[in-house]
Amino acid sequence: MSIKGKAYIMGAYEHPTRDAPDKSTPQLHAESALGALKDAGLSKDDVDGYFCAGDAPGFGAMSMADYMGLKLRHMDSTETGGSSYILHVSHAAQAIAAGKCSVALITLAGRPRQNKFGFGGPRLKPGELGDGPPEAGFENIYGGTTHNTYGMCAMRHMHEYGTTSEQLAWIKVAASHHAQWNEHAFLKNVVTVEEVVNSRMIADPLHLLDCCVVTDGGGALIVTSPEVAKSLNRPKVKVMGAGEAPKGPAGGQDLDLTYSGAVWSGPRAFEEAGVTPADIKYASIYDSFTITVLMQLEDLGFCRKGEGGKFVADGNLISGVGKLPFNTDGGGLCNNHPTNRGGITKVIEAVRQLRGEAHPKVQVPNCDLAIAHGTGGSLGVRHGAATLIMERE
Template identity: 65%
Template sequence: MSVKGKAYIVGAYEHPTRHAVGTSLAELHAEVAAGALADAGLRLEDVDGYFCAGDVPGWDAPGVGPMSMVEYLGLNVRHFDTTETWGSAYINLVEHAASAIAAGKCRVALITQAGRPRADRLTPADSHLNQVQASGESQFEIPYGAVVTNMYGMCAQRHMYEHGTTPEQLAWIKVAASHHAQHNPFAMLPKVVTVEDVVNSPIVSTPLHRLDCCVITDGGGALVLAHPDVARNLKRPLITPIGSGFHIKQLNGGYFDILQSGGVKSGAEAFAQAGVQRTDIQYASLYDSFTITVLIQLENLGFCAPGEGGKFVADGGLISGVGVLPTNTDGGGLCNNHPGNRGGMTKMIEAIRQLRGEAHPAVQVPNCGLALAHGTGGQLGARHGSATIILEREA
């Protein structure tokens, strides 16, 4: 069931820090909450629904951390959701918040995300270590040394083997991100790079180079959703989810296609619910933990046929004002921000900027009315959750 027009995203805020030395995780959550509420023109007292995932303080003690954040923020809520799907969680939670508002469970929903792996000198593997070690499959997989870079390297290698994709084509995804990041004053890597820069950077996991990999940053973001009665009094652009989908891709005992992510099903569901075509989407926020992540998502979501992703992204196919599908116009996780190794929140925020007409003028999509955000939580090539959401700005 679509929640179109039943809830609106009225507040969005991305923390400007990329290195949060001296700022606790709880403080980051509080600061992004304050920023998003100020953007919406609301106060903490207005919030009666709180949504977060496992990145809150105390996440290694299930359930305690999120409840502590409600107390830390001084919230008085009647609805609460801590769905955990890693990098896709915050796209998933937008749909949950909109559905909760539509069902009458709350009227103003606050979603916060924060992380400080850079300050704590954590790798993506470290950030997930406790959760992974607690999982049933860990005893069978950890001894073989499967890590994030290796899994994505296998995906890239397979795509090259099956479809003739080249390192240069993958490099165009980083090049596009850098062209956008140069206009973002907060981007961690604002320097424009070339295809040659990418393919000449050191190999991390064959065939992926260092510049094929995302940044590791601190920071976070927050969103505020509101009931139509509240939203229409705030004098903010009316942005509503019109279609969403979620799917868990599991390994099926080893019988699975490494190049098919959960986005195949989550994307199909979102487009069917929204009633729009791929060619209607004017802007896309796609999870970009690695360049290959973007390429596989483009194919899985139906923006191009399987095997055609390399051609789709080459020669600036994702660059705003140049290519057919402007993507990650803030610089994405490859160049801008990947707070807490969870990119779903920043993907939502840039999509909202585009729909509001608030992206940097150099990358703003003219009259942007339809945007898509997609997140991957976990690892391509292994089990993961995929969340897709399509957003519309009402005229």
């Protein structure tokens, strides 16, 4: 069953906090939910489907449904890291198309600044096993971190295609040009290529400014059936297509660090939507690191493999200048990145663009078709990819 035109995103809300010492994680979920419901013109009593990921405390969807007083017919707590919430829009549309619910609430929230874990969770000392997924016993003992994995991807891409640190820096520059207009952005200052490459090294070749920010915060979305959407006095954002795919190292055999699961999830989404990359007016691309963006742009078909460096260095990601404005809220590189699962903000900003509600300085003219894409896990190695294509009706 195709989900094309079977569901609409009718509510979107991004929590304004970036540092929340006085709020609990469930509270951030609930406040985000209320914001999205208000945006849609609905109440919590209208919600009959609920979606969340591993950031939800306790027993996930079950605990949050109890906390928020939801009476549900359907719930889903699929976890795929940073791509979870892009994937949840697709899963909500599937549930709506199957008649399992008619008003789906999706919430994300986290307080990593209070937990002091930062991006990728707590740091382990070399030789310290700790808890983790099946591969942890083989990798954590060497002191590996998220930064190291992404650094390896960047280094390999440079080796294979001649990509440079200066080219990667243009992604941060573009994000900062957009963040300056976002009153809630964690980093509002416009930066230069020189400032990025001169910032301290984190995981060679990635510098400090190649990395996303770490913030508290949250967000929520309301996805409805076409019938409910027609009853609401809000701009309608139609779900057109979606794709999802895992990528793993397969025991290290034939491992290629230079591509992501977008090579599979992207074509599936474009095929279902009946559009091509050339039709997209705005792109929300998950930006845990600058290399994350570059590889996903290539894998989604916005440029050829190996040509991402030139594509971004030509200024193509800057709204009002380039061919493909991206992350006009500042993204994870400048705006916010709660819980290591910041994908929901990618959908929220895409909804703003399609409604014509983005900041006037970054609003894309005649924005009628947008894409949101995310990866969760370790780019190039072990992760889940999710792609979502939306259209203004």
